[in-house]
Amino acid sequence: MALTITCTATITTFLISLIFLPKFYSSEDSIDNDYSSIPKSDVDLLEFPLNLEFLEAEFFLHSSLGYGLDEFAPNLTKGGPSPIGAKRANLDPFTQDIIKQFAFQEVGHLRAIQKTVKGFPRPLLDLSVASFAKVVDRAFGRPLAPPFDPYASGLNLLLASYLIPYVGLTGYVGANPKLRAPASKRLVAGLLAVESGQDAIIRALLYERVMMKVPPYGITVAEFTDRFSKLRNNLGHAGFKDEGLVVPLVAGAKGKITRNVLVGDNDSIAFERTPEEVLRIVYGGGNEHKPGGFYPKGANGRIAKSHLHSMPTT
Numbered sequence: 001m002a003l004t005i006t007c008t009a010t011i012t013t014f015l016i017s018l019i020f021l022p023k024f025y026s027s028e029d030s031i032d033n034d035y036s037s038i039p040k041s042d043v044d045l046l047e048f049p050l051n052l053e054f055l056e057a058e059f060f061l062h063s064s065l066g067y068g069l070d071e072f073a074p075n076l077t078k079g080g081p082s083p084i085g086a087k088r089a090n091l092d093p094f095t096q097d098i099i100k101q102f103a104f105q106e107v108g109h110l111r112a113i114q115k116t117v118k119g120f121p122r123p124l125l126d127l128s129v130a131s132f133a134k135v136v137d138r139a140f141g142r143p144l145a146p147p148f149d150p151y152a153s154g155l156n157l158l159l160a161s162y163l164i165p166y167v168g169l170t171g172y173v174g175a176n177p178k179l180r181a182p183a184s185k186r187l188v189a190g191l192l193a194v195e196s197g198q199d200a201i202i203r204a205l206l207y208e209r210v211m212m213k214v215p216p217y218g219i220t221v222a223e224f225t226d227r228f229s230k231l232r233n234n235l236g237h238a239g240f241k242d243e244g245l246v247v248p249l250v251a252g253a254k255g256k257i258t259r260n261v262l263v264g265d266n267d268s269i270a271f272e273r274t275p276e277e278v279l280r281i282v283y284g285g286g287n288e289h290k291p292g293g294f295y296p297k298g299a300n301g302r303i304a305k306s307h308l309h310s311m312p313t314t
Helices: 001-025 040-047 050-063 093-116 127-140 152-162 165-178 182-207 221-236 275-282 302-308
Strands: none
Touching: 001 152, 040 093, 040 165, 040 182, 040 302, 050 093, 050 221, 050 275, 093 152, 093 182, 127 221, 127 302, 152 165, 152 182, 152 221, 165 275, 182 221, 275 302
């Protein structure tokens, strides 16, 4: 009799565990949503950065592991299309370890935002060699030969990474004072802290090689960063908000130094960008109404879509 009761209890426990197994199995990537505490005025500003977080997550995941969100956390994509051209990079163990950490951090960012607001499906991303080469060619005002390949080496990947987190960082700085809810401000502050850390690490690793010439181009790391920063300033159409690793004395910290491991204004305060400035940069053409660059079909969310739907006539 006691054996029968024990067996029955065991079977019951087993059946209950089967019922809840899917939830337990996917708990790492499951999202318990409660959007009620976020005012509507905050929602757009919190959703817009998902576009950049998707870009960073896919680029860092593929570069370090050879696969992306479709394999690692498919529910976070919300059914959005797979990225174009992303692949595993030829990385030394040290760089691969750092980029892999960045990748996992970006997955966390996506989850954190989607816990707070509904979000949207992953936009189509073009992370191909040709997409990055086009950006680099535009930065130099001429085609590089051979075309720049972000996946070819650790140094190339760091240079390509220089293009990405800083744009999102300045977007968070711009969004923060516009937010109303404490939960919104706390989220953005937390995201900004880690994005700033990523950008600082990328810049520090490049700074260590600042006068090294990038093979096979014979162009220094310093000039690459300077060209990339000038391109972002030009595309943003909002003044000087970007600096390379070596700057004129007047642009250095307190006007006393030309080396520039971190970016800041005259008081070493981070620059800010609006969503429109961010779109002009990541679309690659300086126009928030015209998709391109890393987003061939445009970014997602109400802010980005509103510019696509209001394209000026020519």
